[in-house]
Amino acid sequence: MRGVTLENVMDLMKMLKESDIDEMRLQTDSLKVHLSKSGPKDRASENVEPAEQLLPVKAGMLGFFEGVSAGGNTLFPSIGQYVEEGDELCAIRVLDRLHVLKAEFPGRIRRIIPSEGELVEYQQTLFLVEPAGDVKGGTP
DSSP: OOSOOHHHHHHHHHHHHHSSOSEEEEEOSSOEEEEETTOOOOGGGTTOOTTOOOEEEEOSSSEEEEOSOGGGOOOSOOTTOEEOTTOEEEEEEETTEEEEEEOSSOEEEEEEOSOTTOEEOTTOEEEEEEEGGGSTTSOO
């Protein structure tokens, strides 16, 4: 499939919904799509201790999660790293454009939910962040 558009992906989603199959995967040289009727697991709620006060950072759009920059260089934060408001957290690829997601508050990244290249939905939890006021040790 050359020149895959968002409309093509939406058509695949509709076909899956109307079919008897539960899961569909498609991979080309430049695109990897995994669709499932069960939807993405919100792993954000798994193994979170009640004492932890973690805030979710959610996707602002449907697209593919990119937590590592091109070439494998890690420009985005990793688990345990402190981020300031306005720091770049990840990118969401929609078609051939990258949309960078920035931190809305300071804190420490405690969990990164999606895998590299995973399709994420609008308002899906991407990160769990311990807000700066609650970061153990007080300051970054």
